[in-house]
Amino acid sequence: MNQYKSFGETVSGYSIPVLNNREIRAAAGIMFLSALISLVLILSVGNFVPVKYVLSVFVIEFSMRLFINPRYAPLLIIGRFIVSNQNPEYVGAAQKKFAWYIGFVISSMMFFLLVVLNAYSPITAFACLICLILMFFESAFGICLGCKLYGILKKEKAQYCPGEICDVKQKQDIQKISGNQWFVLLGVVGVLVLLSVSFKNNIMAKPHNLFPEKKYENK
Secondary structure, three states, X not given: OOXXXXXXXXXXXXXXXXXXXXXXXXXXXXXHHHHHHHHHHHHHXXXXXXXXXXXXXXXXHHHHHHHOOHHHXXXXXXXXXXXXXXXXXXXXXXXXXXXXXXXXHHHHHHHHHHHXXXXXXXXXXXXXXXXXXXXXXXXXXXXXXXXXXXXXXXOOOOOOOHHHOOOOOOXXXXXXXXXXHHHHHHHHHHHHHHHHHHOHHHHHOOOOOOOOOOOOOOO
16 A cells, blocks of 8 residues: 555554544644634634634645545645654544544635635634634543544444543543532532623623723823
8 A cells, every 4th residue: 555645554463554642632722722713813813824724734744644645635744743752642543534524624614715705704712613613622531522422433343542431441540530520610600690680781891991091181
């Protein structure tokens, strides 16, 4: 098989091609941060220029991953450099490929609308929200929602999922949430509700400058 067009790495001890999930999460974190900053610039000052460059990079990134080879995808290369001192966490390549097709479709659609047509709509807003959710779950929790969808749609069971979530197993004690912990969570929610009622006016009002500039009148 051509090394430039193969998908996934052959690693001793694994029966199928795999990828390093640590560098994938690092790349997802970079993508999430860049997309979030672009969104903030749009909402705050109406600047759409950064998001157009970000989308261009996303389309290139997913194209390289899917149609050439993941090892040559720019953001995965950066992710590999960042986590190069960490032990690899191998995951099945098949479910990642399926998840990346979802990212490719969404980013390509947004690229066409925002860059080619130079237009925005509720469609781009919704697609951006979906992208942020997918990338946040991947980078923050190590949960690949696209991989979970792969397991639902495909008959064969996904192998080597992050955190072994594809395998049915008994939770260890350190993974279980006790009644006291649930009580603390509910208590925090109660405090927030009480806060919203007690300080409703202050919460809804725009803050004033604690140290306002003094105006000097010319005499």
